[in-house]
Structures are given as C-alpha cells and as structure tokens.
Amino acid sequence: MTGAYAEGAAGPRKTEASGPLLAATGLRVTFPGRRGGPEVRAVDGVELAIGTGEIVALVGESGCGKSTLARALLGLLTPSAGSVAFAGEPLAYRARALRAYRRRVQLVLQDPSGSLNPRHTVYDAVAEGLRVHGVPGGRDERTAVARALARAGLRPPERFFGRYPHELSGGQRQRVVIAGALVLEPELIVADEPVASLDASVRGEILALLLRLRDELGLAALVVTHDLGLAWNIADRVAVMYLGRIVETGTVEEVLSAPRHPYTRALLSVLPGGGAEPVVLTGEPPDPARVPDGCRFHVRCPVLASGEAERAGVADACRTRDPAVLPAHGRDAACHWAAAAGREPDGRDGG
Structure with a gap:
C-alpha cells in the first residue's frame, strides 16, 4: 500500500506515480494589506519539488516566507495562485481530501514544549493522530504507538508511555513530536526548524535520526531552516528563499x-x-x-x-x-x- 512502511525497507521507496512525490507549481500566497494597503506577497511564485526519500532544505532569513510556503504545501493555507500536487495528484481543498492528505504528509514543529500538551502523557500525545485518522495497517493502537516511539529512538517505548512532557529532556520531547508524526506512517514530513530550540549536543542526534528514517523507511522531508550548516549536514538539495521567492537551488x-x-x-x-x-x-x-x-x-x-x-x-x-x-x-x-x-x-x- 502506498504510504505504508515495509518491514526492513532500505533506501527510498517508489511511489505509484511517476515524477516527484510533492510538487508546487507557480505557487503564490497573498494576504490582504493593512488598512486597505497593497496585498502582502508572502509566497510570490515558487516552483519546488521533493522526490521520494529525498531531503530538501528550504533556507533563508526569518520573514522570507519559508513557513508560509511550508503551510501552503501542507494544505493549511489555500494558495492564491498555482497548485500543489502529491504523488501526481493535485491537492483538493475539501475537508475529506485534506484529511487523507495530512495522513500522508505530517508536520514536525520547532518547539516541542509548545507542540505537546503538558496534561497529556507521551502515549496520548503520540496516539492523537491515530484517534483522528485510524490505525494504519490494521494494528492495534498500543502496538502502533510503541512502534513509532521506537523508530524515534525512545526505547524501550513502554517506559515512556506514562510520562509527561515536563519529565523529559528537550531531545526526548522532540523525539516524541517526531513519533507523533511517524505513527501515521507518512511518506513525507515537513520539519520547521526541527532543532532550533535544542542544545547543540542534542541537535546532531535529531539530525542523525532524520537521516536514519530517510535511509530505513524512504521517508522524504522538507526541512525549513535559517541554518545553512544544518542544511549541509542533512539535505540532498537546497532551495534558498528570499522575499517570497526561491533565488537559488541545486544539490547541497x-x-x-x-x-x-x-x-x-x-x-x-x-x-x-x-x-x-x-x-x-x-x-x-x-x-x-x-x-x-x-x-x-x-x-x-x-x-x-x-x-x-x-x-x-x-x-x-x-x-x-x-x-x-x-x-x-x-x-x-x-x-x-x-x-x-x-x-x-x-x-x-x-x-
């Protein structure tokens, strides 16, 4: 089944559709100007493609449009012009279609402390997506949660089920956030500044985890960052963004x-x-x-x-x-x- 992880899979997976896994064509996102002023061109004509099992770094200064572009690619914003396609199929902005899409494309946010409900245990945080979308592969919920935590590097997973975010280190919290994305077995994750809030000693571990997920599961990723050093360490390709547009692209x-x-x-x-x-x-x-x-x-x-x-x-x-x-x-x-x-x-x- 497209989107499911094969046991023991190695290297990039193939999708049923030819061409890139995710593609933006002529993408524009505008917002109304203040007090009737000119519209804000947050994303101003972007062509971007991500292949199966490929990591693309989207880099640039704060305010250049990176996060807005990421939200448009996730279907969280409707483009003003242009289109987004996944596995060759145009993204439809109907509730049912977006729900199915978000099972295949997951978001990992920058701040794990802000991403996790302090009143929810690790188990409930990871299981949240399953309770919305259902458990993939016919497994039971407990098995799926344990599997995701183990893949995110929290082993033995059962040891973390009953813990709360405040009982975890920053790196462990970020792994829980990643496990919450992995539990639905997506084909692509969008990671928005995934290590910006972590200590330097932990950043390398999280980057190594993303690379391992790519190599073992064929998981593709768009990594949004202002850090070119991070891009060098993790990306296959780089897209440099300035004022709403990609101004340079190529391999890392x-x-x-x-x-x-x-x-x-x-x-x-x-x-x-x-x-x-x-x-x-x-x-x-x-x-x-x-x-x-x-x-x-x-x-x-x-x-x-x-x-x-x-x-x-x-x-x-x-x-x-x-x-x-x-x-x-x-x-x-x-x-x-x-x-x-x-x-x-x-x-x-x-x-």
Missing part, C-alpha cells in the same frame, strides 16, 4: 560549495569556519507588501553596491527586470549578474 554540494547568488554567498559568509570575509547586508528585507522593482534583492545586494554589476553591464537590469521564477529541478540562480558573468554551476567564471 553545488549550492553551498559554489554559491552563485549574492544572497546565498552572504548567508554562507557568516558561518563559523567558512574562511570567507563576512558579508554584512545593509538594511532589513523589504516589506513583502512592497516588493522592489527588478531583482527583489537589489536594494541590499553587495554586488550591485560594489559596482560589479555595473561592470558586468547588468546594473539597470538588476534595478528594473525581475529574474524569472526558477524551475523546480536543476541548478540555477535568479541573478542577472551571475548569468551575465557566465558563472558555471561549479562556481567558476566562464570564458
């Missing part, structure tokens, strides 16, 4: 070893041990209700400010022409300067 090695977009370079420059001179971006990201003309990054772009874009003959284009929306696959950057400079996918200047 391509994007993080040889970034093409000035925004990606700036984000990477401040990583500890990166070796590059830190790039300090001027000002705050523009208001998504007033997206600048031209390249939406040009008002903060160090390449334009330094005169490099002028020397490459693209300064006017940067200020007046919006780069095209990037395709869901492949290696690309929404940057006039990178295109004009003939920057190859390995980061070298072309001839």
Whole structure:
C-alpha cells in the first residue's frame, strides 16, 4: 500500500506515480494589506519539488516566507495562485481530501514544549493522530504507538508511555513530536526548524535520526531552516528563499560549495569556519507588501553596491527586470549578474 512502511525497507521507496512525490507549481500566497494597503506577497511564485526519500532544505532569513510556503504545501493555507500536487495528484481543498492528505504528509514543529500538551502523557500525545485518522495497517493502537516511539529512538517505548512532557529532556520531547508524526506512517514530513530550540549536543542526534528514517523507511522531508550548516549536514538539495521567492537551488554540494547568488554567498559568509570575509547586508528585507522593482534583492545586494554589476553591464537590469521564477529541478540562480558573468554551476567564471 502506498504510504505504508515495509518491514526492513532500505533506501527510498517508489511511489505509484511517476515524477516527484510533492510538487508546487507557480505557487503564490497573498494576504490582504493593512488598512486597505497593497496585498502582502508572502509566497510570490515558487516552483519546488521533493522526490521520494529525498531531503530538501528550504533556507533563508526569518520573514522570507519559508513557513508560509511550508503551510501552503501542507494544505493549511489555500494558495492564491498555482497548485500543489502529491504523488501526481493535485491537492483538493475539501475537508475529506485534506484529511487523507495530512495522513500522508505530517508536520514536525520547532518547539516541542509548545507542540505537546503538558496534561497529556507521551502515549496520548503520540496516539492523537491515530484517534483522528485510524490505525494504519490494521494494528492495534498500543502496538502502533510503541512502534513509532521506537523508530524515534525512545526505547524501550513502554517506559515512556506514562510520562509527561515536563519529565523529559528537550531531545526526548522532540523525539516524541517526531513519533507523533511517524505513527501515521507518512511518506513525507515537513520539519520547521526541527532543532532550533535544542542544545547543540542534542541537535546532531535529531539530525542523525532524520537521516536514519530517510535511509530505513524512504521517508522524504522538507526541512525549513535559517541554518545553512544544518542544511549541509542533512539535505540532498537546497532551495534558498528570499522575499517570497526561491533565488537559488541545486544539490547541497553545488549550492553551498559554489554559491552563485549574492544572497546565498552572504548567508554562507557568516558561518563559523567558512574562511570567507563576512558579508554584512545593509538594511532589513523589504516589506513583502512592497516588493522592489527588478531583482527583489537589489536594494541590499553587495554586488550591485560594489559596482560589479555595473561592470558586468547588468546594473539597470538588476534595478528594473525581475529574474524569472526558477524551475523546480536543476541548478540555477535568479541573478542577472551571475548569468551575465557566465558563472558555471561549479562556481567558476566562464570564458
């Protein structure tokens, strides 16, 4: 059955549909402006695809639209334009269809303390989804809960059944949240800053768990994060988001070893041990209700400010022409300067 985990499965599973497991096409999410002002373009034209058993990191500054995009992909928001498809089937925004979809796609939130009801035991927290959707595979509830907790690394699972969130460490609470997602045997999880609230010593354990779930169960994941270091450690592909749009995409090695977009370079420059001179971006990201003309990054772009874009003959284009929306696959950057400079996918200047 599509969506069920096979015993002893290894490596990515195949879906019945060809193509990506989850795909967004021309996705836009807008909100009404304040006091009759211009609408807020929170997600402003996004193409994104996630394959079976693939981990994609969606990275960018706070307020760039990452969480709004994730909510739209989960069906928690209805897009203003564009579409979301799962296993080749367009997502329908009817209650019954969304209920079936959310069994196959689960959310893992950032703060386990806020995600767990302090009055519910671990058993009840994990069993909550089963009581809404039913127990998959014809198993009984207790067996399904124990199975999910064990997969999340809480063993023996029965030891945790009667505990409350305040009796657990931060890492254990996050594992309970992950178990609550796994109990329905989804095909994809959306993890929104899954380790941001954890101590550094625990983060590696949770990232290793996500990788193990991918390898053993073929579980796909969209990991929403502002941390490029996390993306390097866990992702197969990276999508860099700025002001509602993906501005660079490719494999993790391509994007993080040889970034093409000035925004990606700036984000990477401040990583500890990166070796590059830190790039300090001027000002705050523009208001998504007033997206600048031209390249939406040009008002903060160090390449334009330094005169490099002028020397490459693209300064006017940067200020007046919006780069095209990037395709869901492949290696690309929404940057006039990178295109004009003939920057190859390995980061070298072309001839």
